[in-house]
């Protein structure tokens with residue numbers, strides 16, 4: 001199986017953490033930047049988004065929650081990684097929503113020409129991100145722990161994306177509990193290092209938004 005992802009993608013990082021936690025050896029990762037308009041990738045995922053998991057010559061699955069579920073199911077690890085399934089799925093929804101907001105902010109400033117950027121739009125995403133972080137911090141004891149559970153993998157990999165791309169958000173200074181948890185989780189589970197969000201050169205032939 002082939003996982004199409006990009007080293008900085010928070011959704012791709014979540015899938016990588018699940019692959020590691022499931023000790024799934026049958027998946028290789030190929031870098032694909034979603035802003036490369038590639039018909040063969042669209043044939044796999046008509047939405048053109050990463051991550052996508054090609055499971056055989058004919059079929060790919062997406063999006064990240066479906067891929068994670070597929071991998072956990074295949075490894076027989078659903079109950080081990082999600083002993084409280086509703087909690088896991090709720091944290092995933094919260095974290096994916098923050099990731100949607102953060103990725104949207106990044107796109108707004110990185111891919112959209114300056115004169116077309118909309119600060120109101122950016123601020124709305126910023127509010128979703130910071131409210132989500134406050135919510136997770138407030139419910140910290142209910143939602144997060146030190147073990148290798150799915151909800152922790154979701155939060156951990158997303159926080160690594162913030163650590164990489166959003167050093168200026170209140171995350172490091174205001175969400176102290178979360179930040180401390182993120183650092184401790186990294187130390188406690190070094191086998192998850194390959195799933196941390198990483199910078200990687202962006203191909204120069206990507207399609208940026210035009211006026």
Ligand SMILES: N[C@@H](CCC(=O)N[C@@H](CS)C(=O)NCC(=O)O)C(=O)O
Nearest residue numbers: 009010011034049050051063064065
């Ligand atoms: N709901 C999707 C979101 C995936 C997503 O937004 N991926 C970004 C990269 S981090 C992407 O492919 N963006 C390209 C686009 O929006 O066209 C999932 O969980 O997999």
